[in-house]
Amino acid sequence: MIQALRTLSIAVSAVLVSQSLMADDASQSQSTQKWTFTDSDHGWTAYKDCTLDVQDNALQIHSTGKDPHFGRDLKSPAGWKKVKLRVRSTQRLKGEIYWKTQKQNGYSDSLSQKFQTRNNNNNKWQDLAFVFYADSEITGLRIDPASRKGLVEIESISLEDTEAPASASATPVDQIKLLKGFKIELLYSVPTDVQGSWVSMTIDPKGRLIASDQYGALYRITPAKIGSQDNDTKVEKLPVDMGMAHGLLYAFDSLYAVVNGGKERPSGLYRLKDTNGDDQFDDIKFLREIKGAGEHGPHAIILSPDKKSLYIAAGNHTDLPAPEKSVVPQNWDEDLLLPRLWDARGHAAGKLAPGGWICRTDPEGKEFEVVSIGFRNEYDIAFNPEGELFTYDADMEWDVGSPWYRPTRVNHVTSGSEFGWRSGTGKWPDYYPDSLPAIVNIGQGSPTGIVFGTGTKFPAKYQEALFISDWSYGIIYAVHMKPQGASYVATYEKFASATPLPVTDLVVNPVDGAFYFTIGGRKTQSGLYRITYVGDESTAPVEPKPDQLAALRELRRDIEAFHSQQDESIVYSVWPYLGHDDRHIRYAARIALEHQPVEQWQNCVLLEKDPATLINAGIALARNGKPGFKTPLINRLKSLDWKALSQTQKMDLLRLYQLVFIRLGEPTEKERKEVLAQINGAYPAKNSFMNRELSQVLVYLNVPKVIERTLELQDKALTQEEQIHYAKVLSSLTTGWNDDLRKKYFKWYLKSTAHKGGMSFNKFLVNIRAEAIKTLTDAEKETLKSVLEVNLEKAEPIAQGPPRPFVKKWTVDELLNAANTDKVQRSFDRGREMFAAATCFKCHRFAGEGGTIGPDLTGAGGRFNAQNLLESIIEPSKVISDQYASTMFLLDDGRVVNGRVINLHGKNLMVLTDMANPSNLTSVNRDMVEEMLPSKSSMMPTGLVDTLTKEEALDLLAYLRSGGNPDHELFKKKD
Structure with a gap:
């Protein structure tokens, strides 16, 4: 049946090409065009960062190394097209070819293909070919040859009609590892050039799926019946001008679409209806603009548990859509005590709080209310049967190896929650009391769709599980939660996986009780799969179980109800819970307090005697009070007996001091000495995270001997993350140094060459050192010249110490x-x-x-x-x-690549071959793979x-x- 679908796809494509050619005869556009370069009148134009001239029968492109590209306007009929380039350069080119059409008359990533040339030391000509489908007349071509400075030569460019390529198949099911007792089916391999790459799904009332191409249209899928011998899955393109949706939801007799990166239609929330009963959407209403685009733009949309409102998630490159309400106090800020460095490669530079966000709104999108903030790039959200909200947030993989790296993680999204994403080095650790922690850290990955197993005909354990997708590693995890206090903790297992399996979205179909997922994204091969249970365990719907901790979650929700209210009595209602043993209850109580006018409760903070309550109420006052409360608050905090505080209270107090200095103002000399009298003797501590926070506060307060103590800790630190933290903390300190300390500090950077990390790692070390160099006098720079001139990015790694001697080959x-x-x-x-x-x-x-x-x-x-x-x-x-x-890739050029796929784009697989060097990736083109073996x-x-x-x-x-x-x-x- 799949082969029949491929044949049908090719036949349909051929008809489309034939129809396009007939239309072109009328418009006199050319179906075959070729350009050679014998004189300067060649018709191509340098658009940006390059110059063009002709020499030796070749077009010479002189690139400045920024964003060079050139192109030309032309006319060529719709249909399958082939562009061929004959190119030469001494450097390895990583470029891209774009085309624009009558329908989309502008160059964008949705109409482009990347290319990469071989190493070419002999400067020989190389032939490149690109095949694509244009759904309307082509109006122009653009070529981006390379991002590096230098010369690129092109002997010829051609554009011609071609036949539709043989339809590629999505990852075969026999290559997908699945838990015992479950069955997987490949229902449909998406013809990429015609139907794109699907990234979001929803279920309509008839049990049909609706999917969106990342860069294109909407498709409706009627899946084959479970157990049928023939795969008669039907796919139709919806005749509606809508697509590019990262979020789809069928609710309130409507299809909601969260459009991401729209050109003709702005990014935002749309509502589609069938007004005449013909089973097609004929009415489109633009409800709300959401400014953001790309892979960190607006994402998923889901229905609330009470089925009265909508919840929308967006990544950290998305502006809040002018919310009318917020259960998150709207006083968010960066809250960083010491200077922050932006990402060393420029990613998200300048992006400030609140970061990624979750809002709820009514069915008409008239009133938006902020529910949670501080995410990096949460793609999807899901409610459990109890009505608790969860998401799977992204890491910043370029940060791997650094102290500010945070793994991908599952978050319990409670009312008014903040999860502490800040750009560059500014990410908050999860122990900060003004944020909330993950319920489980997953590790490196690229989070996409998530869904609870509620409604599946699965065993009870998997009905209760949260299924989460890792796009880059090709994994669907089953996350198993158990209540802990007023929240949850979790473990996880791999439910399904393959190489590659770029999972984009997951849905549970209430009509057949099956689990559906799509793969695709970034123009990779897309497919639709279905998982059912065929084992021996019962699949009866799970009944609610008695839960001894349910009362704590109920208490938390009762307190959260105050987040949308203002009343003087609320202060008295929540105050007893500010010092509660449970972190989520303390947090909920503080947020409720912050929603009340600060004048109602600010004096209560200064009268509080219980340390835990005082610290949490002090955080609220630091975030909301006026500078005049700085001194009274410090006077109250300095009386706390450091030794009598618990570990958590000590960490929270250090964070509170940071917030006081950030929000209310710098301490006076008297206040500085009083704070030091309380905490200075605790440094260094036995706990490495305590030392991290103490070092920040003490460096900020410019404590005597802080440099010596910090360098000693750096010397003894067993992890590169801890060493880097101390290097960064000291980089902004201008006083207290002598020549010996300066030498010791800067010589550490030579040792740091042995450390490895993500794509930004080495440049971060360079930038931290550069900040420290700014604090040097000219004389100090001269003294340290031999150390400072070492290029950290190119230097040979220097061992941290002598190698340990071999003892024996242990068994x-x-x-x-x-x-x-x-x-x-x-x-x-x-x-x-x-x-x-x-x-x-x-x-x-x-x-x-x-x-x-x-x-x-x-x-x-x-x-x-x-x-x-x-x-x-x-x-x-x-x-x-x-x-x-890991996977062994046998390539047609004889090479063998062994590693883990961690990223994809189109046909290119990025393979990590050395665990100790996560930034060293090998690109593998799927077309060159002869065999993949575990x-x-x-x-x-x-x-x-x-x-x-x-x-x-x-x-x-x-x-x-x-x-x-x-x-x-x-x-x-x-x-």
Whole structure:
């Protein structure tokens, strides 16, 4: 049946081409055109950042290296087209060809194809060809040859009619790994050149799916019946001028579309209706403009649990649509104590709070209300059966390896919540009390569609799961939540995965109880799949279960009800909960307080005696009070006994001091000394995150000896993230230095060349050092000249210290026997040190520290026994986690590429081949792949513990089993 659909697609395309050619005869546009370059009258124009001339029968493009492109207007009939270039350059070109049409008379990414030439040291001519479909007459071509400065030569350019290419298939189901008991079907492979790449879906009342091409139209799909022998899935293009939707929802007898990046139609919220009963949408109403476009623009739209309102999510490049209301106090700011550096490659530079947001609105889009802020790029949102809202937020993968990197994460979106995304180095850690944490960190990835399993004919566990999509790694996870306090914590497992499987959206069809998903995006091959359960477990609808913690969530929701009200009695109602043991209840109470006029409660803060209540109320006052309250608030806070505070209270107090200085004003000299008298003696602390916050506050307050203490911590730091944090903290400090301290500080940058990270990583280090250099005198610059002149981006890596000597080739049995008979009290500190010595921190996150290329190991000790852990360390290829398995690509030019696909665009797969160097990617063109095989070798190297003694290895094992808890029984004295 699929082959029949491909044949039909080609036949339809041929008819379209034939019809286009007949139309062109009337308009006298040319179907075949070729340009050679023998004189200057060639008809092509330099549009930007380049010049054109003709020499030796070739068009010479002299590029300035910014955004060079040239082109020409022309006429060519609609249909399948082939553009051919004969090009030459000594450099490897990464360019793009664009075309414009009568229907879309402007150049955009929706009508373009990228290209890449081979390395060409011999400067030989290379032939490039591009095949595409134009749905109306072509009116122009544009060529972007390269973004680097230099010369590019073109001998000829041609544009001609061609046949439709054989339809490619979406990833076959036999290549998709799926949990036992589930069945997957490929219902439809989308012909990319005609129907684009689908990125969003919804279900209409008849159980049909409606999907949107990222750059094109809407399509309605009637899926084949479950269990049918023939795949008679039907796909129709909807005859309505609407598409480019990142969010679709059928509700209130209407189709809602959140258009992203519209040209003819602005980005925003639209409502489509069928007014004459012919089963087609004939009425389009523009409800609200939402300014934003691209992959961080406006995204999903879903129905509220009470079915009375709509919820819309948008990424951090999207302006708030002039909301009429907000349950988030509208006093958001950057709230950064020390100077921030923008992304080293310019991404989101200048973008300020609130970042990505979620709003709710009525069916007519008349009143928008802000519900939550502080996301990077949450693509989709979903409600659980209890009416709690969740999202899956994106990371900034270029930040990997830096202290401000935050993994992709699942967030519980409560009323008035803030999740702390800030651009560049400004991202808030999740322990800041003025924000909320994730319920689970996933790691690197590219979040897309999410949906709860509610309504599926799945086993109970999966009816209750939140399914989330990772576009770049090709994974659908099942996230399993359990209540914790007034919120949740979660674990996750891989539900479905393949290479490639760029999942874009997920829906549950209430008509057949099946789970549908699409793949596509960025012009990659798109497809529609269906997952059903065929195992032996019951698929009866899940009934609500008794929950001992439901009362806490109910209390939180009762407090949240005050977020949209103002009344003097609310202060008295919420005040007792400002110091509650549960973080989400404390947060809800503070937000309710901030919605009340500050004059009603500001004096209550100064009279409060309970430390937890005082700190949380103080945060509210710092965010809302006038500068005149700075001194009274500091006077009240300085009386708190630091040693009597809990770890959480200490961290919250440090953040409160930051907010006081940021929001209410710099401390006087007297206030500075009083604050120092309270906290200075705590630095350095045993906890690395406590040290991070202490270092910021103490550097800001310019404390004596803070440089010496911070450099000593940097010296001892076991993770590159911690070392970089201290380098950045000290970069803006102008006083307290001497020659020895300056040398020690700047020599660290030479050692930093051994550190690896994402695409922005090296440039960030360069920029941090540049900020520090600005604080130097001319004499200091001269003294440090030999160190300062080293190019950090090109320097050979310098080892952090002497290599550890080889001890022995450990076996699993040897260390397992030693662990089983061990009677010694293990050392937490030495275990952590060995985790670093074995380079585990480079790739793995543990207790909030370390990298994210590999799995987070914090919970490994709770899931695996000592033998499993030792096997994973010593024999990493024995059992390879599907989630982190690599693929072997056999290419038609004889090359073999082994790694994990982490990004896609069109036919190009970006493959990570070295876990220790996440910015080093290899581009693989799918057309060059002869075979893809699962790699039998783990990307994790062997021999990592062979430099450890037996005692050190046992301490490392204990550290892993402890989950990062220094009070674990393994570290207690043994009888």
